[in-house]
Amino acid sequence: MAKNTCAICGKEVNLVTGQKLADGNYICRKVCRKKLLKCFEVVSATLDDVKEHTAQIEKGTKIWQEVLLPLKKAKKNDGKLKCLGVGNPLLYVSTTTGLVALVETRYKFMVFGKSEHACVYRLADLVQYSYEEEVVKGSDGKNEKKEFCAIMFKDTPGMYGFRLEVANSKSYQDLAKYFDTLFGIQKTLGNSFKNAKRQLNAIKAAADAVKGAASGTLTEDQASATMGALDASIYGDRTEWIKKADAALAPYNK
Numbered sequence: 001m002a003k004n005t006c007a008i009c010g011k012e013v014n015l016v017t018g019q020k021l022a023d024g025n026y027i028c029r030k031v032c033r034k035k036l037l038k039c040f041e042v043v044s045a046t047l048d049d050v051k052e053h054t055a056q057i058e059k060g061t062k063i064w065q066e067v068l069l070p071l072k073k074a075k076k077n078d079g080k081l082k083c084l085g086v087g088n089p090l091l092y093v094s095t096t097t098g099l100v101a102l103v104e105t106r107y108k109f110m111v112f113g114k115s116e117h118a119c120v121y122r123l124a125d126l127v128q129y130s131y132e133e134e135v136v137k138g139s140d141g142k143n144e145k146k147e148f149c150a151i152m153f154k155d156t157p158g159m160y161g162f163r164l165e166v167a168n169s170k171s172y173q174d175l176a177k178y179f180d181t182l183f184g185i186q187k188t189l190g191n192s193f194k195n196a197k198r199q200l201n202a203i204k205a206a207a208d209a210v211k212g213a214a215s216g217t218l219t220e221d222q223a224s225a226t227m228g229a230l231d232a233s234i235y236g237d238r239t240e241w242i243k244k245a246d247a248a249l250a251p252y253n254k
């Protein structure tokens with residue numbers, strides 16, 4: 001059997017004990033693969049992706065244990081975490097810290113207790129939460145529909161996208177509405193004055209910029225104001241979420 005070495009810990013691996021990465025490197029299944037979340041797509045990852053994800057979990061698990069876990073049991077008005085999804089992993093949202101954690105729980109075989117591994121994100125970086133469904137063969141051989149929320153964070157090293165399983169399309173809609181509300185986004189166009197006004201401001205800023213461009217006077221400031229206005233109409237205003245998250249993460253970003 002062909003032999004290779006784990007590109008992280010150097011242990012010798014073969015086709016069974018090693019996992020091949022997209023760039024041809026191998027990692028060992030016994031130690032180094034286990035440091036990654038199960039939902040991390042290792043087959044399409046390079047060694048650098050694996051290293052970034054490993055560092056992300058090391059840091060994320062620490063933040064989860066020290067900052068977020070205490071809030072899991074908090075009272076509702078005391079910053080209790082909101083839990084989203086079904087199964088494992090689950091997604092937790094903390095509105096007091098502006099952080100989001102994807103938490104995988106592992107139960108130890110024949111031993112009491114469990115361990116948790118987490119990736120922690122800034123809520124402000126959440127740019128996608130769309131619906132997906134997939135038909136899979138269940139254990140009884142029958143087709144079974146699974147429903148997900150496809151989640152993506154911007155400017156995030158490590159695992160920046162994943163699918164969170166949801167119970168059904170209704171719970172997906174509740175989840176999407178929850179995030180829309182946090183970001184002040186009202187997707188149902190036309191039934192809200194606030195929303196209509198925001199759309200108009202964005203369009204006006206864009207029109208001014210186009211005029212400026214035509215007469216050759218578009219400055220960099222105008223251009224970025226335009227992008228900002230358009231962003232706000234699509235993504236909502238996230239200034240407060242950025243502030244909260246950066247304050248919570250400051251001790252960990254040293």
Ligand SMILES: [Zn+2]
Pocket residue numbers: 006007008009010011027028031032033
């Ligand atoms: Zn290894």
